[in-house]
Amino acid sequence: MVVHVFIFKTNLNRVFFFLSKRVRMAAAAMNDVEDDDEEQLSPDDENVISASEDEEGSDDERKHAKLLEAISSLGGRRRKKHVERSEASVQVSEFSVTAGGAEEKINLCDLLGTMEKTPGAPSKTKKQLRNLQNCKETLELPLSKQQTEKIQRTVAYEKSTKEVSRWESVIIQNQKAEQLVFPLKQEPAGPKRMEQVVAGWKAQTPLEQEIFSILHSNKQPVLDPVLTPMEKAAIKAMSLEEAKIRRAELQKARALQSYYEAKAKRGKRIKSKKYHRVQKKAKQKEFLKQFDEMMKTNPTAALEELKKMELSRMEERMSLKHQNSGKWAKSRAIMAKYDESARSAMQEQLQLNKELTQKLVVPSDDEEERRAEEEANALPDFVNEAEPVPDSANPWMRGKLTSEASGPDVSDEEEEEEQEEEEEKLLREFERKRKLRRNEEDDLAPQPREERGSEWSLPASEEDDEEEDDEEEGAEVVSEFNSLFNRLMQSGRAEPQQIQAEEAELLDEGLVYVRTMDDLEALGQDEMAGPSNAVPDPHTQTPSAEATTEPPSKKKKEIDPKEVLTKEAKTITVPLVLTAVEEEEESFAEQAAIIKEAFAGDDVISDFLKDKRKQEEAGRPKVVDLTLPGWGEWGGVGLKPSRQKRRKFRLKAAAAPPRKDQKLPAVIISEKRNASIAAHQVSQLPFPFQNSAQFESCMRSPVGQTWNTQNTVKKLTAPRVVTKLGAIIQPMAKEDFLKQKKGPEAAKQGAIPLRGTRKKGKKKDSR
């Protein structure tokens, strides 16, 4: 390319038109023309060259000189060269143009002269060219550098403003937000679904690929639906009802378990030996029943159980239990001589011992027999322990049978009975006292006895019953023996009833229907502490009685209501009047007179009013008199400055605001400002507020924990900016806020939803 540029230079000096495709004309208007020309001319380039070669082939020297010249011209500064024509020819080439001399300029018409003639040129181009030719306007001078730069700057500024202003809303939003959580773009907390985690992940390492291929081959779902259709169906299949039922079942099971645990705990804590003994017995019985069944169904397990029983027998043999060697047994032994029951009790014990230490027979031999025996053994145990005095009035015997109740039969465990008797005695005593009291009340208030009794004593006694029941034995055991017991009872009822009746009569006669210390004591044994059972004060009763009979109420008005203490007093009748006053028995009028007399000397009210006046005086702003006698007029002894002058020089201060106690005659309120709190107050209205009412309304509700619920405090004291620990806080990206704009919910993400509540509140107000 370079080469043929040179050649052209030689031929067509100063014609830069064709120099290169890359050389562009400055004028934009020329663009079209140029393009057209190029298209046309480029294929002709070679022809031109060849033609020139033909012409100048003869004289190489000249050519060489020219070339050298051209090359040298390339190097340093381009020298202006006088071009002269060496040949006398009109036309150098088909496009050749010559400007006459060095000074002459080429006109466009010169260049385009041939255009008109060329037939191949498109008419459109021609037209354009013609227009251009006719156009007289010259191109404007390019603007100065400063000006262009300024324009460029303004344009750039506008552009960047536009760009930046898109952020404005987001920034304002963030400024206004009550809380910002950084990083702004946070993924929702909590566990993700499997699909979300898996979605963006691809198998890369060969191992992973291998695993995946295996999984694929097994048709395991890898990506989106992690559940197989079967699993989904299964999940769906569990309906709400089913779920509910299942939940209920679980709940029930849990509740039962907890009940059982609680019961076991309670049982464990009970200290009563008897209770445990009974429990043990019941268990044994149960066990035997089970054992029988087991014999039939599962002989191997039964054998194991048998072994266990053997073990217990061994233990019994090792111990000294039931050997009549205990403390109780020894005492019984002494008594045995005289007391038949003691003897029989000892016998019983020995029997038990024998029974326990006896070698067990294989139970399969005689089932029925053994069972019968067992029952026979079990029954009397429960029956015998009962209290020997059945009484209809006794709550223990009324209604359902309790464990203690039984006939007057011989008991088998006397130790227990002894204790039992003590308790019974106490209880009986209680009952008796209650009954007495009831009688007493009946005497005073003529009401049917049954009702009163049921009201007062029954509930209490029943409660006692229940408590005892709970403590000593489970209720279920009792129910089994209910019927049996009844049968037994009927046989041995008659005698003791008689005795009881007699006893009751005796008691009735022996005591007067008066509450005594004993009575109170017994009643309050478990309820009251010492001081309560003191005898009611004799003079606590008398005044009350007097008060009811002759109430000392005589309404009395103030004698001389002055301007200050004008409130009329209301007399209160007091049921318990002072002992001293009672003796004196003054009338209220007399009292008032005495009071008046007593306070006649010190005039409290006028003193107070004087004090108040003084305070008011002190608070009033003072008039400053600046008159100087003798200035501007005659002065001397006995001469006073004129009135006019005095008026002129007397400075009157503004009237003080009305006192707070202006309308309260009996009150002096200090007008002094509390300066100490002023140090902690806001002395100037803080920024956004326009008046103090606004500020005070904002300060009215406290923030602290003492006055608010935990949640409120948390919300009110939430930090302005929250950053996630360890997370990188990226500058906000364009995409973020664009997305935010789309979804307004996302914008609120950080803010605390106080807004919602506020809106609601506002609505309410407007209604």
Added chain:
Amino acid sequence: LLYIVFYGVSRLILRSYLKPPKRYWEVNAGEENGEAENTDVSPNQDNISKEQPDKIRDERRQKKKRSHGSFISGKKDPFPGEAPIPNEQLKKFQRGEKFQVVIAFRLGKVKETILRSEAASDLALKQAARYDLLLPEESGFLEGDDDEDTCTILQEDIADAVDITSGAKYFNLHLTQFGPYRLDYSRTGRHLLLGGKRGHVSCIEWQTKNLTCEINVMETIHDVKWLHSEAMFAVAQKQWLYIYDSKGIELHCIKKFNNVLRMQFLPYHFLLATASATGFLQYLDVSVGKEVSAIGTKLGRLDVMAQNPHNAIVHLGHPNGTVSLWSPNQREPLVKMLCHRGGVRSLTVDRSGTYMVTSGLDRKLKVYDIRAFKALHSYFLPAGASCLSLSQRGLLSAATGDVVQVYRDVWGGGSMSKPYMAHRVRGAVWGVDYCPFEDVLGIGHEAGFTSMIVPGAGEPNFDALDMNPYRSTKQRQEWEVKALLDKVQPELIGLDPGLLSKVDQATFEQKHKERVEALGYDPLATEKFKPRLKKRGRSSAGAVERRKKKVAHEDQKDTIRKTVEERMERENERKVKAQEQAEHGTRTALDRFKK
């Protein structure tokens, strides 16, 4: 005989004043009269047509909620949205007035701030009202049968009728040896401090009847007071004020506080206020052991004292029938009110700081509203009340001689005519105090101490973060630290405790005056010119005077110059204005005479 009749007929009834709260299963039945219910419920559903679009949106939101909720089964929530809060409950927790935001607010920033704070306080209010549900306890009361006075029911009867633990709260301590007793319950209500006139001091955990310590200080005792916890107490003895710990070990003898007659402890400020026989009201900061202020009241012997729990103002009663209100920040009484013709014998202030009850030598009992300083009621007691005390629930106990009367509805409604309860003790009453959080009134008298059951006296719901009667040692220690951190400074004591949240609108002069007073000099005053000492006779008196004269009225001259300039300017302005007016204004025929 009467006694027995009462026993048979009277009943102790614990009944709620309020209707039982509505249960969810009762709502269906109540739907027929639902309209009536809606009226006293904060308007949640009843929309006015003016906000039609809003209503629609509301409905939509609710629908959305419904569809969002756990109603896959298709069941409908019969009570959509939040449960409504009764207006009364809201009113109970309302603090101040709501600021009405004008719609045409110019500045967005103010509006934003106000709206936000309103929203916050609204939230706080609602939450508090909602959480009120968690205070389930109700106070009891005593109710007699028809035409039976409750005041005739004896303590023994009550003790018999109530459960064992409550019954055990009625007891007597026969302490005849060491004279009339003053008493104080600790703020939790677990500990009782007794101080006998003749030197006997004992701390009792009165519910368990556990004696913590018992000493005899071998001096006259005027008053006893628990400090912030049950670990320390103050005893005003014959001459000095002493502080003992719970084991009876003397911790301090404060000789700055002499001849103390009465004491009050301000729990949130940790201040022990003492009133002495010499007429001094002194404040001791218990947390740092410093005297905060000592005010000479010049009002004689101060043996009647009470504190206002609402604003920690100390009330003193005087022999001239006045009651004065004091704060440690002011040397003069904040308020002085004339209450009685004779001297004031006793006074007490209600828990909310609204009412004050006083009794005087003129045998009157007066109830004051101390917000307005006006007497509400005045009663004439046959024998004036010597000791007064108000319970947490507003029961007033007044001791007249050896009888203690308890009054109910002292300020509410009409005037009372007879006491609610009455009890006679075995000697003149020296001190009465209600036990916090218990229905118990402690009476200290000549023959010892009596604990009396007064149903409905104590606050049934306690704030465990503030005062927990069941707190453990660890909790007490933690509370102590927190309370110290939250200690309110004595400067903040004033009649209006809400003053802190208000803008100080004092004028500049006022503030300056206060500043001068506080600093002892005027920081803004210009320094007086002092001529430099020159030598060689140039500092002779005449020369100094001459030099002084040069600058004598410099500042005055300045001000004169300034004012003259201003005046000139004004004059010029006026002239210019007049000229303009003259040019522009319509010329009248008379204008030609103007120069």
